[in-house]
Amino acid sequence: MLKALIVDDEQHCIDRLERLLESSTYNIQIVGYCKTIDEAKKEIVKNTPDILFLDVQLGNETGFDLLSQLNSIDFEVIFTTSYDKYALKAIKFSALDYLLKPIDNTELDNALQKLRQQRSLKEASKKIDVLFHNFKESNASSKRIAIPTVEGFSMMDTKEIIRFQSDTNYTHIYTLSQKKITASKTIKYFEEILDENMFFRVHKSHLVNLDYIKTYTKGKGGYITLSDKTKIEVAVRRKDELLQKLRA
Amino acid sequence: MPRPTKNKYCIILICLVHFFGASQQNKLDSLKNELQAHALKDTIRVGLLIKLASEMTYSEPNQGFSLIEEALTISKKNKWLKGEALAQRQKGNLYYVLADNLNALDAYQQALVLSKKITDKQLESSILSNLGNIHADLKEYDQALENYHAYLETSQAMGNRAEEIKALSNIAIIYNDTENFKEGVSYLKKALELAKLEKNNLFVAAITNNLALAQKKQDKPQKALENYQKAADLAQIIGNKYIEASALNSIGEINALLQNYAVAETYADRALSISKEIGAVEWQADSWKVLSSAYENKGETAGALNAYKEYVTLRDSVLSEEKKSELTRKEMQFQMERQQAVANEEIKRQQLVKNIYLIGAILLVLLAVLGYYIYKRRRDELEKKKTAEFNAKVSETELKALRSQMNPHFIFNSLNSISDFISKNDIQQADDYLVKFSRLTRAILENSEKKSIPLNEDLELMELYMQIEAIRLENKLHHKITIDQDIEPNNTLVPPLILQPFIENSIWHGIAPKNGDGHIDIKIKKEGDMLKYVVDDNGVGQPKKNMSEKKSNGSYGIKITKSRIDILSHLKNKKGSINLMDKPEGVRVEITLPLELQF
Numbered sequence: 132m133l134k135a136l137i138v139d140d141e142q143h144c145i146d147r148l149e150r151l152l153e154s155s156t157y158n159i160q161i162v163g164y165c166k167t168i169d170e171a172k173k174e175i176v177k178n179t180p181d182i183l184f185l186d187v188q189l190g191n192e193t194g195f196d197l198l199s200q201l202n203s204i205d206f207e208v209i210f211t212t213s214y215d216k217y218a219l220k221a222i223k224f225s226a227l228d229y230l231l232k233p234i235d236n237t238e239l240d241n242a243l244q245k246l247r248q249q250r251s252l253k254e255a256s257k258k259i260d261v262l263f264h265n266f267k268e269s270n271a272s273s274k275r276i277a278i279p280t281v282e283g284f285s286m287m288d289t290k291e292i293i294r295f296q297s298d299t300n301y302t303h304i305y306t307l308s309q310k311k312i313t314a315s316k317t318i319k320y321f322e323e324i325l326d327e328n329m330f331f332r333v334h335k336s337h338l339v340n341l342d343y344i345k346t347y348t349k350g351k352g353g354y355i356t357l358s359d360k361t362k363i364e365v366a367v368r369r370k371d372e373l374l375q376k377l378r379a
Numbered sequence: 380m381p382r383p384t385k386n387k388y389c390i391i392l393i394c395l396v397h398f399f400g401a402s403q404q405n406k407l408d409s410l411k412n413e414l415q416a417h418a419l420k421d422t423i424r425v426g427l428l429i430k431l432a433s434e435m436t437y438s439e440p441n442q443g444f445s446l447i448e449e450a451l452t453i454s455k456k457n458k459w460l461k462g463e464a465l466a467q468r469q470k471g472n473l474y475y476v477l478a479d480n481l482n483a484l485d486a487y488q489q490a491l492v493l494s495k496k497i498t499d500k501q502l503e504s505s506i507l508s509n510l511g512n513i514h515a516d517l518k519e520y521d522q523a524l525e526n527y528h529a530y531l532e533t534s535q536a537m538g539n540r541a542e543e544i545k546a547l548s549n550i551a552i553i554y555n556d557t558e559n560f561k562e563g564v565s566y567l568k569k570a571l572e573l574a575k576l577e578k579n580n581l582f583v584a585a586i587t588n589n590l591a592l593a594q595k596k597q598d599k600p601q602k603a604l605e606n607y608q609k610a611a612d613l614a615q616i617i618g619n620k621y622i623e624a625s626a627l628n629s630i631g632e633i634n635a636l637l638q639n640y641a642v643a644e645t646y647a648d649r650a651l652s653i654s655k656e657i658g659a660v661e662w663q664a665d666s667w668k669v670l671s672s673a674y675e676n677k678g679e680t681a682g683a684l685n686a687y688k689e690y691v692t693l694r695d696s697v698l699s700e701e702k703k704s705e706l707t708r709k710e711m712q713f714q715m716e717r718q719q720a721v722a723n724e725e726i727k728r729q730q731l732v733k734n735i736y737l738i739g740a741i742l743l744v745l746l747a748v749l750g751y752y753i754y755k756r757r758r759d760e761l762e763k764k765k766t767a768e769f770n771a772k773v774s775e776t777e778l779k780a781l782r783s784q785m786n787p788h789f790i791f792n793s794l795n796s797i798s799d800f801i802s803k804n805d806i807q808q809a810d811d812y813l814v815k816f817s818r819l820t821r822a823i824l825e826n827s828e829k830k831s832i833p834l835n836e837d838l839e840l841m842e843l844y845m846q847i848e849a850i851r852l853e854n855k856l857h858h859k860i861t862i863d864q865d866i867e868p869n870n871t872l873v874p875p876l877i878l879q880p881f882i883e884n885s886i887w888h889g890i891a892p893k894n895g896d897g898h899i900d901i902k903i904k905k906e907g908d909m910l911k912y913v914v915d916d917n918g919v920g921q922p923k924k925n926m927s928e929k930k931s932n933g934s935y936g937i938k939i940t941k942s943r944i945d946i947l948s949h950l951k952n953k954k955g956s957i958n959l960m961d962k963p964e965g966v967r968v969e970i971t972l973p974l975e976l977q978f
Contacts, residue, residue, distance in 0.1 A: 214821060231821065235814045335870065335978040366978040 133157075133246075136180035137164040138171045138197065139211065140189050144232060148184060148211070151236050157243045168197045180206050182246065184230075187212040195221075199263060204256050207246055223324045225262040226277035226284055227255075254284050261286055274326070278304065278314045285312050289329065293359055295321050295338040305359065333373055334366045341376060407434050425450045425462040432469050436476055443473045461502075464493035468506055478704075480513050480711050481718065487513070504533040504542055508549070515553060517712065524553055540577050544570050548586055555589075560597050567593065584613040584622045591629065600633050607633070624653040628662050631669040644673035660700075664693035769949070776942045777827070780876075789883070796851045812850050819843045826875040831975060834903070835868035837875055844879060845899065848886050856890055858899040865905050872975040873910065874943055880936025881914050881968045889918020889965055908953065910974040917965040940970075947973060 454462035467490035474483035514523035534542035554563035574582035591606035611626035631646035671686035800809035890897025
């Protein structure tokens with residue numbers, strides 16, 4: 132039995148989520164709902180929920196503000212939003228979970244299932260750290276990213292990453308400290324959330340950090356040599372755009 | 380003799396070809412006969428022509444030119460440079476004899492160039508000598524010296540002593556004429572030495588005579604007398620009356636100056652008789668002058684007067700002769716200067732013409748550059764305008780595409796459907812519909828700003844769209860999507876929702892009005908480097924013309940799609956197309972797009 136708290140400033144959204152959770156096969160107890168950050172803070176202290184369903188937009192404030200005002204976070208967070216591109220990107224960067232409104236019960240079930248598989252609450256706290264780091268850090272090149280792996284999550288500075296290499300549904304990540312991490316996401320997932328001015332998809336199976344390209348060697352598509360001396364083939368159709376980026 | 384008699388006592392050792400050779404009539408005739416016999420235009424004829432012209436130099440110089448011209452023509456035709464050079468030299472000789480120094484110089488110069496080309500030293504030295512003579516005549520002493528020095532060098536190079544002596548004496552004469560006696564005497568001494576070595580008494584006599592003249596002018600009467608005596612003695616031995624007369628006359632003159640009138644009279648008498656013999660008028664005058672002063676001194680007044688009269692008469696005739704030649708010379712010089720002036724004028728004119736052409740060319744280039752610049756600016760402006768227009772078209776089309784996908788009909792029809800489900804209390808269906816509707820709306824909004832998305836994602840959206848419409852049509856709509864094997868859906872890029880207006884058309888104007896189930900069949904194929912969508916429905920066919928409202932809605936979406944395909948065709952430089960055709964049952968739409976791959 133997991134205790135859930137719902138934070139949303141619109142009553143009908145709360146009602147819908149309540150209804151969906153009640154009819155869900157997962158055993159969830161709703162300990163309350165609140166519409167403001169202040170109420171939420173009190174409820175969290177009082178009820179110590181295991182799951183917090185948190186709306187991104189709360190009147191003039193955001194769900195992120197609530198999290199930043201808490202001393203410790205010992206619960207899982209699932210964000211809810213109807214349409215907020217930038218917030219979604221930040222959430223994805225931290226590998227936190229989210230539901231799009233109106234919430235679909237299949238997606239809710241998926242989210243709850245993932246939650247059950249979570250190893251420890253420590254990871255939730257780490258992911259939220261990543262989120263805050265990225266909010267505080269205005270410098271685009273120094274973002275932290277939570278990378279979902281088979282074992283759990285790996286937090287990493289984007290500056291640390293030299294390149295991504297696709298392996299069907301997995302992605303290998305090669306870092307400056309010569310580590311290799313295998314993520315349980317496709318290369319497309321990373322291409323979408325990472326800054327396109329920092330990382331470039333040179334090939335179907337390769338996403339590279341532009342800062343670590345040492346040389347480009349001409350050819351049909353040519354190839355690039357990275358700072359760790361690996362040579363990466365460039366797809367013919369990506370060549371022009373790559374050269375444009377390198378010149379800029 | 381047109382040659383000016385400036386150096387009146389100086390025996391000049393110049394030699395034109397056959398200069399002293401008096402022409403003999405019989406020799407001329409025999410040459411003429413020989414020439415007639417040899418009509419063949421070859422080098423032998425050239426030789427004969429030149430020889431004949433040369434024989435005619437003094438007797439009939441004007442006749443010589445036609446022969447020389449023929450010799451030149453034949454030589455040029457045969458490319459015989461030596462013949463050409465010899466002919467030019469003879470032409471110079473003819474002009475020289477006719478006192479046409481200008482043309483003579485010209486001919487000699489040409490001959491010189493040719494002789495240098497064939498490296499004939501003999502020829503070259505003779506020409507240089509003649510050039511020197513002419514310049515000396517024209518008092519162009521610097522050029523005369525230059526030519527004589529060259530003449531000296533060539534004769535030394537050939538080892539021809541006689542020529543060398545001539546060159547040295549001629550140089551000496553120039554120096555003496557310009558009163559540089561020191562140089563003059565030194566050259567004469569060199570010449571004298573060589574002449575003695577050669578045992579050429581004529582040369583020795585002439586040079587000694589010239590040396591004496593120089594010494595006389597240097598105010599060394601004793602030395603001069605000594606040398607004149609030597610010259611006179613030697614001349615007598617070899618029987619050269621010219622030198623003898625000149626020397627004796629000079630001895631008389633010097634003695635008269637030294638007031639040895641008796642000696643002076645003796646020498647003047649001897650000189651006079653020889654001068655008379657050879658018909659040297661000037662020298663006769665000089666002799667009379669010496670005699671006049673000698674008689675006067677003796678007190679023979681009548682004899683002195685008579686002698687003086689003789690002197691004056693002869694001097695006047697000489698002077699008039701001299702004046703005539705001086706006049707000719709002046710005229711020549713004037714002509715030469717005029718020609719020079721004309722030539723300078725011509726050079727100036729040509730320079731001016733050249734400058735005008737140059738300025739014209741520069742102006743033309745400047746004009747062309749300016750023209751190009753203006754043209755380029757206009758072209759760039761047009762290009763810019765075109766690009767701007769194209770960009771405007773792109774953004775306008777993007778906006779319209781979004782509006783057509785999110786068209787109000789679709790939105791309100793969907794909302795009506797939800798309302799309908801709720802009123803019928805079919806909450807589950809309403810919720811299902813609503814979730815799908817919001818997912819589609821979100822996807823359309825997200826993709827509307829993308830130029831292209833992977834084919835698989837686009838087809839998922841189409842699928843979702845058809846599911847939504849199927850719910851509204853109470854599941855009387857079925858569909859099937861087939862992708863060819865040789866297409867990689869996740870690596871093929873397509874403009875988002877390009878098919879949507881056609882499918883909407885098929886559903887609402889084809890299948891909805893139809894009794895019974897409808898079917899939409901979507902096939903995606905690859906044709907070369909084009910991607911082809913084929914959409915078949917089995918609806919009622921295209922709307923009739925009077926159903927204006929429905930038609931306009933359908934054609935609006937299609938118009939936008941057409942516009943989108945145009946833009947794509949323009950960007951990819953490949954022609955895309957849309958084809959709508961009626962079938963016995965339903966409509967077929969074919970859309971062709973440039974195939975674009977992600978990797």
